[in-house]
Amino acid sequence: MAALLSCHSCSSSPKPSLSLTRTCISGRRAALHTRRLGFRCSSSRLPRFNLQEKDLPRKVSRFCLKECAFSIALAIGLVTSAVELDLSANAAPLGGPVLPDVSVLISGPPIKDPNALLRNALPIDNKAIREVQKPLEDITDSLKVSGVKALDLVERNLRQASRALTQGKTMILSGVAESKKEHGKEQVDKLENGMDELQQIIEERNRDAVAPKQKELLQYVGNVEEDMVDGFPYEIPEEYSNMPILKGRATVDMKVKVKDNPNIQDCVFRIVLDGYNAPVTAGNFVDLVQRHFYDGMEIQRADGFVVQTGDPEGPAEGFIDPSTEKIRTIPLEIMITGAKSPVYGATLEELGLYKAQTRLPFNAFGTMAMARDEFEDNSASSQVFWLLKESELTPSNANILDGRYAVFGYVTENEDYLADLKVGDVIESIQVVSGLDNLVNPSYKIAA
Structure with missing residues (x-):
């Protein structure tokens, strides 16, 4: 079993x-x-x-x-x-x-790689690029095999990906948005050249060089897939349209000062925020980041299950918008696989969607989501958490989190160090390194 x-x-x-x-x-x-x-x-x-x-x-x-x-x-x-x-x-x-x-x-092992989850969550429907992506991702499992057999399996994965790229190149390029054609073609060319380089690595039996090259190739694949997204794919409901909204993706770096740990003192976590699938949730967070809301804030929970922060000093349990002098709350926002837009204000259980798959599942170590009052779906404000778990123990869409809490991003670099954080460690800063131009209705620009 x-x-x-x-x-x-x-x-x-x-x-x-x-x-x-x-x-x-x-x-x-x-x-x-x-x-x-x-x-x-x-x-x-x-x-x-x-x-x-x-x-x-x-x-x-x-x-x-x-x-x-x-x-x-x-x-x-x-x-x-x-x-x-x-x-x-x-x-x-x-x-x-x-x-x-x-x-x-028991349908299959969950996808736990945050970058793979982010690629799969893009609002695209291009079978050709997915057929290139899958065998390249399978290299990870091939490398788990001991001995020289691993490289033979990697070579088979590469042949499958190369064949898919050769046969589907026209369809892939035709799927790139018109305004991104030049960049998309450049990424496809780099992907082809990189596959040739990986073949050379295999022939040299250089096992240690496979994983870095695989990561590079999948980055090209992800770039091509992002180039296939032509604008924001749906309309935000009117009642939320004036909130800060992230129409696309953004990347932030969170620098944490770790106390009382001789093995690590400063750590920078890179986090990709997904506004395609959680635009209101991700937009709210980016807006708070730009306000420096989290800078200097302590980690407030670290118990081996989650790492959590975002509760400001004082009686308020969320961000007080200076323009209203009230706590700003956001709706529960869940994107279902196959849906064109998220559902708002209700858990999937409350909607009777017990078997629905979430586009952003609690699979990866370091899945980022909004904390909220257990019995108030629309009570999230500023408190966020990162999940530390093994997916086999809480299968996707069969646990108490998927479909009940809004996921809006994944830690993609240094995620393993999340387990080293303790209550009292300090977030020195969170900075947006890309994607800020995707934020609309930024409230941080309004004078307090």
């Missing part, structure tokens, strides 16, 4: 905490993970995003029963391929969604 979820007895402690304990057994390893659920705004005040203490024993018990039922059903489903789960939503913690069919959970 690729992954086995094991339920453990609830604690008999007089002060139980809402935690999830799971055992993951996969091939060569077994790891025990404990996760605390619920998002809180600060360690110094009563938690805003946690369950009430009086509710914990009953909900913990329910969750353990649910985990046991799920584990048994999943095991049977793997053997018979004919089991469907029918658990009540009332039994799920934090109002979690009904679990989807077992067949959805």
Whole structure:
């Protein structure tokens, strides 16, 4: 069995905490993970995003029963391929969604690479470029094979990608937006040359040089795919159209001063914000970044499950817009795969879309999303979190996060260092390094 979820007895402690304990057994390893659920705004005040203490024993018990039922059903489903789960939503913690069919959970390993997730999330429909992209991404799995066989598998991946590029080049170039034709052709040419260079690397049996070249080739692929996007693909609902909106993508660098850690002192996290799939959410964040809202702010939660910040000093739990002197809130914003625009103001569970796939899933280590009040969908303001998890333990669209919290970006560089952050570490600065011209209605330009 690729992954086995094991339920453990609830604690008999007089002060139980809402935690999830799971055992993951996969091939060569077994790891025990404990996760605390619920998002809180600060360690110094009563938690805003946690369950009430009086509710914990009953909900913990329910969750353990649910985990046991799920584990048994999943095991049977793997053997018979004919089991469907029918658990009540009332039994799920934090109002979690009904679990989807077992067949959805075991359909395949999740994509965990943030750059791959971002490529797949682009609003394009060009089969030819995707057929080039997929075998190049598969090189990652080929390199996991030991010995010289890995390079043979890489060469097969390269042949598939080269063939797809040769056969689909005309379709690829025709899919590039007219205003970006020159740049798109330049990227395709670099992709072709880079494939020739990768072939030379393989022939020289230089295994260590494969991964850097693969990253370069996939960057060219991503650039071509971005060149295929011709303007912003849909209209923002009128009630949100005057908010800061990111119509496209932006990249920010977050510099964090790490305390009491001899292994790391300063770290810069590169984050790509996706306004194609979360324009209001990403626009709100970029606007706050330009206001230097996060500069000097401490990390306020770091518990191995999430890293969270964004709660300002004082009684307010969000950003107070100086033009209104009120907390600025944004709607819950979820883009569903196959949809032309996001859904607003409701979770996928509330909409009855239990099997819908989110375009920006909680797959990658360092997935970035908005924290909000558990029972108020449209209560997000300035608090953000980065998820630290292994996707096999909480499958995409079958966990309590996908479709319930708005993802709007991924950490693409130095994401592993997120696990080293602690409460009290300081965000020295967050700076937009590209894509600021995609922000419309920037409120930071309005004089306070």
